[in-house]
Amino acid sequence: MKSFKEEKCEIYLWGEEIKEPVPVIWCHIFSREEGEKIWQQITRPCVLAGVSGRDWNGDFSPWKAEKAFAKSTDFTGGAGEYLRYFEQELLPRAEQNLSFEVKDRGIVGYSMAGLFAVYAMYHSDKFNRIGTMSGSLWFDGWADYAMSHSMKAENPLIYISLGSREHKVRNVRMASVKVCTERLAAHWGKFCPVICESNPGGHFDDPEGRVARGISRLLAYGGKSPTECDVQPAKEIFKHIL
Template sequence: MMAVMKSWREEGYEIFLWGEETKEPVPVIWCHIFSREEGEKIWCRITEPCIFACVSGRDWNRDFSPWKAEKIYGKSTDFSGGAGEYMQYFEHVILPEAEHALSFEVKDRGMVGYSMAGLFAVYAMYHSEKFGRIGSISGSLWFDGWADYALSHTMKAEKPVIYVSLGSREHKVRNARMASVKKNTELLAAHWKKACPVILESNPGGHFDDPEGRVARGVSRLLTSNKALY
């Protein structure tokens, strides 16, 4: 179960495909991760058939931020707003290369992510029509100006199924920007629910509690969600 089906390195990053070889189409769920070990922990806890496709080695403050913003932590770096450029690269280079390695034509794609990668997952549905399942797990929906952007722009994805979860204590922090995460997450979930299926869940704990388990639960919930039920 833990063995990766395929993996390869590109310029400064690595792609992993977990799943079983099959000619029958299954959903392909993309996730940006820090390491192979993290991807393995998530994959082992996903309960439904899929290809779990992961990318590690990206710069999270650059590639996943929609525009420039001041850093959160003193030892970190400023957000440089590279999501648009990376989205183009991901959609036109990484995605087709990975799908070429599969033995079936992909008809059902999703993108999930944790923290800044969770912000990038919802950014993707505003800038690409390719993803029908979106998961923002403990997503950085506090990001400066993101809520206003999401409320005032139209998604490119057509009625995606959206899974959003947040730790019960994530908003209880001293940083005023990050403390807005609960308000923004609930606001956006309610907004998206007017147009498409939305699952909103609360997990016990703060931002750093059980990230792999939370992502695996989000993926599993997305895979069992049926658009026809909504």
């Protein structure tokens, strides 16, 4: 594993010693330890590029909104600015350490980082494997925005997972996560393959395992392009498991 520091963050590369071309999966994490746990559970060849140290309520929120918890901070809507910095500075800085030209790239994340992953799908053409694990798809206005705008990603393959009890919370905004996730999964399923899974438990249960499982599922299609994947329509899956 190789690591190096950038402005306000640290980047970790797991699998950077691989010589042949493999997918590079970008994932925003809280710590190196979290990244290690994810890496150890991925079942398919890839390079895992983890980024820690970012402001989750600032860098990953698409626009300003009130904080979700009393002891938290307001969402400052910095996703657009951060995505530009991420694409122009962090991504090329990290990938120049690899011995192959990157042609297959994904972005995944948990909670607010999962929201940022799908935000990137609408504003960047650099990622074709998108994973939102227990993603904050309840974020104010996001579902309506996503359903009324076009994706910039080319031939994306999307993975969505949600805990079976995530919507059973007192916070009204966060309680809408199931409805918002169902709406978006069905919408995205009209345009590209979508893999949907339900996990037992609430939002804070086994985040590393959920991320690793999602990455493994995104990688399971090997050399196939996302448009060739035989994936059941999202609305049919959610009907049975959520």
